[in-house]
Amino acid sequence: MTHDSGTQDSGIKVGSVAEAPFAVHDISALLADYISRLGNTWIEGQISEVRETRTLTFMKLRDTQDESTVPIYMTTQALHDLNWKVEQGARVIIQAKADWWTKKGTLQFKILQIRSVGLGELMARLEALRNILAAEGLFAPERKKELPFLPRRIGLICGQNSDAMHDVIENSKRRWPDVEFVVREVPVQGPTAVRQVCDAITELDAIDDVDVIVVARGGGSFEDLLPFSDETLIRTVAACVTPVVAAIGHEEDRPLIDYVADYRASTPTDAARRIVPDVVTEIAQLRNLRSQMFRAVEIRLSAHAKDIATIRSKPALAHPSYLVEQRIVQVMNTRGRIGNHVLNKIDLLQAQLVGAQTALRTLSPQGTLERGYAIVRDHDGTVIRLSDSVASSQRLSVRVSSGEFDVVVQ
Structure with a gap:
């Protein structure tokens, strides 16, 4: 026997031991009482099932980002x-x-x-989220990473066996046949899309030789593309080390992944054109560059050949001995001029010397003596110029042109 207090007459609490279990209707009533005390709550989600009866309509409300559902009903x-x-x-x-x-x-x-969450309200929410993320700098151009010229491998995230997958792979291989892909086929709409796309991005980002990641989907309605504007997905792309290309293929209402991606492709085909070069174009450019280099080398060689011909046409190179002979003539001429100059100089100096000798002879005392004059000196060597300056019996010295002798004054 139980009491309202949930205990038996023995004092054992009902449900605490196997000997005193709850009856099903009792535990159900307890749950009903507990749940009835819960307040009203606002919930947002997506209607996934609708089953209408005469009095009540039963539905399932599904989470927009997960697989969780709760049953709901109304009259x-x-x-x-x-x-x-x-x-x-x-x-x-x-x-x-x-x-x-x-x-x-x-x-x-x-x-x-x-209440219906209308398109206008959804767009307003996305615009508000876009402004918040932009203010954080997630869409800033300086955050964009350069795409590699020729990636080793390309990570591709797309729907199961989707047209977008075939477009990216086929157009890429058409441009560069040896390109390699690491493909992750995941839901690209619905409640699990955000989580699985994020997991695929994180997985591909961790692969060392995956040089670029393409997230591709072939367009769709605004509601179908909402996962690609989810904040969790946007932040996952922003944190990705590997460059990300968004190829969602919706021109009018761009999902937010277009703003955070390193490159936004208008379509999956456009993504293929951007992630790999066109081998035909590259070969043509290489051939053109090779032709330009050959022409440049030919022009340079031709110019050098003309320079060499000009140099070789000069007499010094056409007749190497000409320059030596020319220098020999110049040396001989110079030597002749120097010799003539020296001889002329010697003749001049000789003439000057003869003139100086003649003047010297004319002006020297010896010349005077040779003309019959004599120089008289006393014993001190003083020249006697006046007769009054000598005395009788004074010994004097007389110098003539041929010698010297002594005399005594009488």
Whole structure:
């Protein structure tokens, strides 16, 4: 026997031991009582199932980023009274109260209010998120990484056996046949898309020889592309070390991945054109460059040949002995001029010497003596110029042209 307090007459708490278990209806009633005390809550999600009966309409509300779902219901009359149609795939916000169905032992959420999340509201949310991420610098041009000229391997994230995958691979191989891909086929829409695309990006980023990652999808509706504007996905791309190319293929409403990616391709085909060079174009450019180099070398060689011919045409090189002979003539001429100059100089000096000798003879005392004159000196060597300066019996010295002798004054 149990009491309202949840204990038996023996004082044992019901449910605490095997000898005193709860009855199913008791535990169900306890859960109903507990859940009934929970308040109302607002929940956002996507309608995934709709099952309408005469009195109630049952639906599943699915998380927009995960596989989680919760059962919800509302009266069929209230559903019909709405001025918009609730259908599978619709994105809604509901005010609901948790409701435990005692007999079935199931939890349902009773819809008290339901609002449609319209396209305008979604776009406004994305614009607000875009502004926040831009303010953090995630879209800044200086963060963009250069794509490699010729990647060793290319990581490709796309839908299962999708056209986008074939477009990227086929167009890339058409441009560069030896290109290698590491492909990760994942859901690109739906509740698991964000998580699986993020996991694929992280996995490919960790592979050393994957030099660029392409996230590709062949367009779709605005709602289908919402995973590529998810904040978690955007931050995963921003943190990626490997350059990322976004090839979502939607021109009008660009998902936010286009802003954070290192390169935004308009289509998967455009991505193929960007990630690998065209081998035909490269070969043509190499041939053109080779031709230009050959022409440049030929022009240079021709110019040098003309210079050599000009040099060789000069007399010094055409007749090497000419320059020596010319120098010999110049040396001989110079030597002749020097010899004549020296001889002329000697003749001049000789003439000057003869003139000086003649003058010297004319002016020297010896010349005077030779003309019959004599020089008289006393014993001190003083020249006697006046007769009054000598005395009788004074001994004097007389110098004539041929010698010298003594005399005595009488």
